[in-house]
Each structure stands twice: as structure tokens, then as C-alpha cells.
Amino acid sequence: MTTNTRDFLVELGTEELPPTQLKKLSDAFTQGIEAGLKEADLSDDIEVISYAAPRRLAVKVTNLAEKQQDRDEVIFGPPANIAFDADGNPTKAALGFAKKSGASVEDLSEENGKLKISRRIAGQATSELLAGIIQTSLEKMPIAKRMRWGSSRTEFVRPVQWLIMLFGNEIVNGEVLGLSAGNTSRGHRFHANKEITISSAADYKQALRDAFVIVDYNERKELIRAQVKAKGEEVGGIAIIDEDLLDEVTGLNEWPTALAGNFDEDFLRVPSEALISSMKEHQKYFHVEDANGQLKPIFITLTNIESKDPKQVIEGNEKVIRPRLADAAFFWDTDRKNTLESRYEKLDTVVWVNKLGTLKAKTDRLEILAGKIATAINADTALAQRAAKLCKTDLLTDMVYEFTDLQGIAGTYYAQGDGEHADVCAAMQEQYMPSFAGDELPATQAGICIALADRIDSLVGLFGLGQIPTGSKDPFALRRASLGVLRILVEKNINIDLGQLIDWGIESTWETEPKAETKATLIEYMLDRFSAWYKDQGIATEVFQAVRALGVTNALDINDRVQAVNLFSSMDEAQALAAANKRVSNILAKNGGESVSAEINASLLSEDAEKVLAQQVAAKQTEVQPLLADAKYKEALASLADLREAVDAFFDNVMVMADDEAVKNNRLALLKQLQGLFIAIADISLLQQS
Structure with missing residues (x-):
């Protein structure tokens, strides 16, 4: 069945949001809406787009169904054998179940020995659900400190001034954070300080741009990056773009314009880190370096307006930064009067x-x-x-x-x-x-x-x-x-x-x-x-756990072992040997564990497979001992991987728990030695995949 769809837009207009939190708030708002739509079974085929600017959070959802799909619901009740008496009359159990489910006794049927009611649930209109989804998303946002405003008991990170909710070109009838939805937004505080009518979700981004607001956070961020970079080149240097500062100024400006200013070269006698910190922390300025990485007496600032007299704006910023840098110079000069x-x-x-x-x-x-x-x-x-x-x-x-x-x-x-x-x-x-x-x-x-x-x-x-x-x-x-x-x-x-x-x-x-x-x-x-x-x-957790099981606490040695086990785990022999070691571990645990002797009596080896394994274990002990002494765990495990065929043959052809006690103990000793070869590096039995 074809479902009609529309685009949905929500914009929450606020006082200036915390710039360092803007992206986080926007992401949380968007994710909350997505979760709400998914829970309402309205998330099929939609595209969710987030917008964020200093005075607004917005989300656009395209291709949103006008209503939920109808769905079938089955409710199971009491056992059928207690639902009707001997004459076929409904008991209290059947009557109670029917009443609770809003149905009549005639609607009841039986499945797998239980009463059930099957019914068709009509889907709700999406417009009836949207306000609740938005409200829930806002309530779940990770806001450390909420505030109230006016006489309202409503709380949010900043006072909320307006609310848009449009489904197609229709205003959604609903209330969020104490505000009734409308279709009116606001433009730039200085360039277009007026109400703007948004006719549909599709028109939103351009309507705001026409009102001097670049509402797309990432677009605004990359515009600032490009402007700052260009300004740096324009003044003969390289603008250094700190990503945290870039995010912050993106959260401060709706209509960013980069300008370059200068400060007194005399301040360059102060360590550059102090000057940069002062410009960044206090004024939100980007600094400029020369080709050799040396600080130039130039800064780049972002303004939230297109000034008709940018020179005046630059001069104002130069006046502001001068005392800041003078403070840094004073601290530098004063501190050096005393030794550390x-x-x-x-x-x-x-x-x-x-x-x-x-x-x-x-x-x-x-x-x-x-x-x-x-x-x-x-x-x-x-x-x-x-x-x-x-x-x-x-x-x-x-x-x-x-x-x-x-x-x-x-x-x-x-x-x-x-x-x-x-x-x-x-x-x-x-x-x-x-x-x-x-x-x-x-x-x-x-x-x-x-x-x-x-x-x-x-x-x-x-x-x-x-x-x-x-x-x-x-x-x-x-x-x-x-x-x-x-x-x-x-x-x-x-x-x-x-x-x-x-x-x-x-x-x-x-x-x-x-x-x-x-x-x-x-x-x-x-x-x-x-x-x-x-x-x-x-590196898989089980690789580290295989080493951790040994109780090693030397970080360097742990790392050598982990790297070796990680390499070993990718070998063809790894899973078979891990499974074999798991089997060995279980057998030994059931037969004395640590008390099992590792001393082999060669005369008690009767089966070809156990003789071969015993010979190979003895050879590997001699071979890997010097490798272990030099912490060459990768080479040691690569050598031990050769044991796979002998180990497989042993378990295929030899009964460990022989009736003869001496033979059994001798085979346990062989397994003890086999285990010892691997456990000297790691407990590879923990690598076994379930």
C-alpha cells in the first residue's frame, strides 16, 4: 500500500546558546527525534537533517509518512481450559479478559491452549504524534544546567522564544516547552531583525539565508575555515586553525565574516604560547605564523556582521587585544624576576x-x-x-x-x-x-x-x-x-x-x-x-585476556605477548590449537589441575600418536626455551603452531583416560607438558571462538 509522505520541520528559537555546546545539543536533539520516529514506526525511508545556529536548533525530516501503518495485534489471555464451564458458558476468567481487552466474548479464540484476541489497530496521524516526539527529545537532551525564565516552570538550556512545526505546509497543532507551534522564525539579529514566515520545510534553509543566517552548522564551519585560511594567505602568512576554536566561533556566528588585524611587534618577545592562549581564550582570535612556524603580529577575528566599515571593526579589535597582550607581557616580565x-x-x-x-x-x-x-x-x-x-x-x-x-x-x-x-x-x-x-x-x-x-x-x-x-x-x-x-x-x-x-x-x-x-x-x-x-x-579482547590470565604485570612484556598472540590468532592453526588447549585445560582441571605431574615415562607410551606428540613436545621445549628467554614470543608461537597435526592426531586416536592408571597419568603428564609450552606465553585456550 502506498503511503503519502510530507516533509517535517521543527525549529526551536532561543536566546544565544552556549557556543561550545551547540553541536552537541544539535546532535542530541536530532538523535532524540530519530529515536522517537523509530519508536512510533515512522522511520522508514526518511532522511533526517539537522541545523544549528547561535539562536536556533532545527531538524528537517523528509519523506515522513502522514500516518502510521495499521497493524495487527494479538493479545493472549488465560488458559482456554478455565475459560468456559462444562456447559460452554464463559467463566469469570474469560469475561474479565474480554472486558480488559475492550472486546466481547464472541471475539475470543484459542491458540496453543490459550485464549487470544486478534484485532486491527489503526495507525495514528503523524501530526498528532510530532509534538510529543519533540518534547520527549528535548527532555532527554544532556543539559548539565537547565534554566527557567519568566513565570514559566519550563526549563531548557536557554530561554525559548519561538517554535516552528510544519508538516508539509501545514502548522502542526501542538505545544512544546510551553510554546504553541507556528510558522514564524527570526532573521539575523542585526541584518534582518524581523519575523520571517516559513512556508514549508523545503524553503527553510534558503529563507534563513535570505535573512542573513547560515543555519547549516557544517556549512558555516567550513565557510569560516575557508575565510580564515584565505585571510592568512592575504596577509602573507599561514592561519593556524585550532579545531576547538573553530567549533566555538561556529557556535557564535550566524553570518560570519573574517577580518585580519595587527598587534605591536614588541609583544613577540613574550613566549608565543602565551600570546596565542590570550588571543584564543579571551578574544576567540586565530593566530598567524610565517613559513618557519614563527608567530606573526597578526590575528584573524570573526564578526557576526557584514560591516560597511570593516576598518573600524578591525581597529576596535586591535584596541581590545592590546591590553590583553600587555597583561601577558607583564606576567612574563614579573615572573622572570624570581627563579623557579x-x-x-x-x-x-x-x-x-x-x-x-x-x-x-x-x-x-x-x-x-x-x-x-x-x-x-x-x-x-x-x-x-x-x-x-x-x-x-x-x-x-x-x-x-x-x-x-x-x-x-x-x-x-x-x-x-x-x-x-x-x-x-x-x-x-x-x-x-x-x-x-x-x-x-x-x-x-x-x-x-x-x-x-x-x-x-x-x-x-x-x-x-x-x-x-x-x-x-x-x-x-x-x-x-x-x-x-x-x-x-x-x-x-x-x-x-x-x-x-x-x-x-x-x-x-x-x-x-x-x-x-x-x-x-x-x-x-x-x-x-x-x-x-x-x-x-x-586487537580483540580475548587476545589481551589470554595474556592477562598469566598474571604478568610488566607492561612491556605484556605488550610483547599481546602482539605475538594477536599475530598467532590470525594463523590457520590458531583455532584448532586454542580448542585443543581448552580441552587440555578441562581434562587437567578434572584430574588434579596443578598437582598433575609433568614427568613422562617413555616406556608407557604405546600409541603411535602419543609417541609422535611426546617427541614433538620435547623438541619444541628445546626449540622455544631460548626464544622465551629473549621474549621472542612471536617466533615461539610460530614454532608451536607446528604442533597442530600431532595434537589433532593425539585426540583423534588416543584415549587419555585409559583404564590403566599409570598409562592415564602418563598421558596427563604429556598434556601437562603440552599446556606448559603455550602457557609460558599466554593461555591460548581463551582464543577459542564460541
């Missing part, structure tokens, strides 16, 4: 975490821990400890107080000014690496030492207090800290056991001693992060 070391004692005035002491106490622990790590990796202990002593001192500078994202970066510049060793200077910034997924790792050994020490200290201290991340709550970024430790250990080829690092952390002087279970809990937590890391790399 002179700030060390003042760290005792800053509480790091309640019950865990001050930043000075943390710094003192880091000195000791960084020294132990440096010794373990043959790094310069003195440099590592010097870096640890100074690593938090820039937190007391005016520059970092004003621009918190410059922590570490400012420290590097100030350490250079103080004449510190180059590695100590670099370590000031490297202590925070990696700060996000895919970020660079520390390049210097001093940086590696304090990056590890800082994270281990935080993990031990906070886990020791029971501050373990749960769900989406991770206020101290311990997930990121855990992954940072693992990445540094693996990618920098550092052979230190996690247990050893944690022990060193626990041995430190703590205001509140870590709980007894801290080490075990923290290791399990970090191994969970390891598993997630491998999953992100496309």
Missing part, C-alpha cells in the same frame, strides 16, 4: 589534594620516585631529581595563574631563563605528556622519569584514599594517567614492572597512608585500561 627554585618552598602553601598534603609534599615524593626510575632505566639521576624538584613551581607564577593551559610550557621558558640544564627545561613541559590520546611522549629521560613519577604518585595517592574512577566520573583524570604510564612504558621500551612502580609509590611519605588493597586494586584498574587501549587498536 625560589618558588619551591612556597609550594607548601598550596594543598594538592585534601588528606594527601601540599604540592611541596608531592614534589618531595616525586624527587625520590623519579630518582628510583632514573636508576632503573640508567638515566641521569641528578637531572631527573632536579626536574622533579622544579616541575610544579611554575604553578605559582602569574602566567600560569592567568593561563592555566600554559602549565609546564611556562616552566620550560622560565627554566631556560634560569640557566637550567636543557633536559630539565624540556622536562617541565614533558611531565604532562601524553595529555590526550595520540599525544607525543616525553623525549628526554628526565621528562620520562617525572612523567611516570607524577602519574604513579597521583594514582597511588588517590587510589589509596579510595578515589577510584566510576562510570563517567573521573575528576582527577586517573584514566588518562593510567594510560599515560602504560604508553610510556611500552612505547619507550621501559622494562619496569607495574608492581615495582606502585611499590615505590606506596613507599613514599604520605599524610594518609594508602589502603592495604591499593596495589592490587590499582594493578587491576591499569590492566583494564590496557585492555581498552588494545581494543581501540583493533
Whole structure:
């Protein structure tokens, strides 16, 4: 049956929405509508298009059916044998079921021993459902802080000013967030500050464009990108486009226009990161670099209007940025009057975490821990400890107080000014690496030492207090800290056991001693992060679990094993050997497990298949032993893959549980040795696919 369709449009007009949340709000609104249409069985063949601008969220749905399809409904009731008495009269059970279902007794029938009612349910008109779908979508949006306005009890992220709901060219009769639907929108606040009638969903985008509003978020974003890039080239440089800033200015402007301005070259004596941070955070400006990556005294700003006098707009922005950059220069000049070391004692005035002491106490622990790590990796202990002593001192500078994202970066510049060793200077910034997924790792050994020490200290201290991340709550970024430790250990080829690092952390002087279970809990937590890391790399969870089952806690060794098992799992022999190892594991578990002897009596080997397997197991023990000693797990597993035929033949032709007790135990010993070959690398029985 052919169903008539129309396009549907909803636009929610608001006061200016939070620019950094605009895309997230738009996506959530759209997804909520899609979910509502799907639940109402109205999602077939539709296309859903989202729009978002500073003062509006909108969604267009094309090819939406005018009504739901009629559907057949079957309701089952009580057993048929209690529905009628001996004379065929309906009992209370039958009468009650019919009444509850809105039917008569004559409508009842029987299926599989139960009463049932079959009926045709007419589909509702789509226009009757739309307001409810929109309201539900808005209520489910992830808004951390909702607000009320006027005398209304309605809540939303910002006050709502108007509502459009059009189905075809007809206004949907409904109310959302206390507003009745209409067909009137608003244009640009300055260029077209008037009501605009939207005649249909198809006309929406162009009608808004005619009113100086580019309502398509992605179109507006790419327009800004192109304009900023072009302006950079126009002024003889390269505009650096920060994606977060790009998203923010996309959320700030309905009709964006890029303009370039200048600032005093004298400010270039200040570290470029400080100038860039000031321009980005305070003014939402893009910065410009030359071909060598050096900052130019030029900025690019976005205005929400097409000014008749852009020069005046530029001059206004230049006046605004001047005091901002002057502040950065003042902080730079003031901070350099005192060395980082002179700030060390003042760290005792800053509480790091309640019950865990001050930043000075943390710094003192880091000195000791960084020294132990440096010794373990043959790094310069003195440099590592010097870096640890100074690593938090820039937190007391005016520059970092004003621009918190410059922590570490400012420290590097100030350490250079103080004449510190180059590695100590670099370590000031490297202590925070990696700060996000895919970020660079520390390049210097001093940086590696304090990056590890800082994270281990935080993990031990906070886990020791029971501050373990749960769900989406991770206020101290311990997930990121855990992954940072693992990445540094693996990618920098550092052979230190996690247990050893944690022990060193626990041995430190703590205001509140870590709980007894801290080490075990923290290791399990970090191994969970390891598993997630491998999953992100496309390595199956069972591959990691096969290694985790051994209880290995050396991250570098774990990684070597995981990479080997992952390669092995793609081999033709993998599944057969995994299944065989599972079988071996089950047999041994039922016959003593760990107590089963692994000593084989060659004289008790009677079947050809067990003789062959015993010979091959003995040969493989000799072959893989030196490979395992050198952690060449890939080569070892490749060698053990040769056992497949012998293992298959053994299980096909040999009865392990022989009547003769000595023969049975001898065969169990053979399986014990076979298992031992693989378990020295991983429990590959966990690779078996169900």
C-alpha cells in the first residue's frame, strides 16, 4: 500500500546558546527525534537533517509518512481450559479478559491452549504524534544546567522564544516547552531583525539565508575555515586553525565574516604560547605564523556582521587585544624576576589534594620516585631529581595563574631563563605528556622519569584514599594517567614492572597512608585500561585476556605477548590449537589441575600418536626455551603452531583416560607438558571462538 509522505520541520528559537555546546545539543536533539520516529514506526525511508545556529536548533525530516501503518495485534489471555464451564458458558476468567481487552466474548479464540484476541489497530496521524516526539527529545537532551525564565516552570538550556512545526505546509497543532507551534522564525539579529514566515520545510534553509543566517552548522564551519585560511594567505602568512576554536566561533556566528588585524611587534618577545592562549581564550582570535612556524603580529577575528566599515571593526579589535597582550607581557616580565627554585618552598602553601598534603609534599615524593626510575632505566639521576624538584613551581607564577593551559610550557621558558640544564627545561613541559590520546611522549629521560613519577604518585595517592574512577566520573583524570604510564612504558621500551612502580609509590611519605588493597586494586584498574587501549587498536579482547590470565604485570612484556598472540590468532592453526588447549585445560582441571605431574615415562607410551606428540613436545621445549628467554614470543608461537597435526592426531586416536592408571597419568603428564609450552606465553585456550 502506498503511503503519502510530507516533509517535517521543527525549529526551536532561543536566546544565544552556549557556543561550545551547540553541536552537541544539535546532535542530541536530532538523535532524540530519530529515536522517537523509530519508536512510533515512522522511520522508514526518511532522511533526517539537522541545523544549528547561535539562536536556533532545527531538524528537517523528509519523506515522513502522514500516518502510521495499521497493524495487527494479538493479545493472549488465560488458559482456554478455565475459560468456559462444562456447559460452554464463559467463566469469570474469560469475561474479565474480554472486558480488559475492550472486546466481547464472541471475539475470543484459542491458540496453543490459550485464549487470544486478534484485532486491527489503526495507525495514528503523524501530526498528532510530532509534538510529543519533540518534547520527549528535548527532555532527554544532556543539559548539565537547565534554566527557567519568566513565570514559566519550563526549563531548557536557554530561554525559548519561538517554535516552528510544519508538516508539509501545514502548522502542526501542538505545544512544546510551553510554546504553541507556528510558522514564524527570526532573521539575523542585526541584518534582518524581523519575523520571517516559513512556508514549508523545503524553503527553510534558503529563507534563513535570505535573512542573513547560515543555519547549516557544517556549512558555516567550513565557510569560516575557508575565510580564515584565505585571510592568512592575504596577509602573507599561514592561519593556524585550532579545531576547538573553530567549533566555538561556529557556535557564535550566524553570518560570519573574517577580518585580519595587527598587534605591536614588541609583544613577540613574550613566549608565543602565551600570546596565542590570550588571543584564543579571551578574544576567540586565530593566530598567524610565517613559513618557519614563527608567530606573526597578526590575528584573524570573526564578526557576526557584514560591516560597511570593516576598518573600524578591525581597529576596535586591535584596541581590545592590546591590553590583553600587555597583561601577558607583564606576567612574563614579573615572573622572570624570581627563579623557579625560589618558588619551591612556597609550594607548601598550596594543598594538592585534601588528606594527601601540599604540592611541596608531592614534589618531595616525586624527587625520590623519579630518582628510583632514573636508576632503573640508567638515566641521569641528578637531572631527573632536579626536574622533579622544579616541575610544579611554575604553578605559582602569574602566567600560569592567568593561563592555566600554559602549565609546564611556562616552566620550560622560565627554566631556560634560569640557566637550567636543557633536559630539565624540556622536562617541565614533558611531565604532562601524553595529555590526550595520540599525544607525543616525553623525549628526554628526565621528562620520562617525572612523567611516570607524577602519574604513579597521583594514582597511588588517590587510589589509596579510595578515589577510584566510576562510570563517567573521573575528576582527577586517573584514566588518562593510567594510560599515560602504560604508553610510556611500552612505547619507550621501559622494562619496569607495574608492581615495582606502585611499590615505590606506596613507599613514599604520605599524610594518609594508602589502603592495604591499593596495589592490587590499582594493578587491576591499569590492566583494564590496557585492555581498552588494545581494543581501540583493533586487537580483540580475548587476545589481551589470554595474556592477562598469566598474571604478568610488566607492561612491556605484556605488550610483547599481546602482539605475538594477536599475530598467532590470525594463523590457520590458531583455532584448532586454542580448542585443543581448552580441552587440555578441562581434562587437567578434572584430574588434579596443578598437582598433575609433568614427568613422562617413555616406556608407557604405546600409541603411535602419543609417541609422535611426546617427541614433538620435547623438541619444541628445546626449540622455544631460548626464544622465551629473549621474549621472542612471536617466533615461539610460530614454532608451536607446528604442533597442530600431532595434537589433532593425539585426540583423534588416543584415549587419555585409559583404564590403566599409570598409562592415564602418563598421558596427563604429556598434556601437562603440552599446556606448559603455550602457557609460558599466554593461555591460548581463551582464543577459542564460541
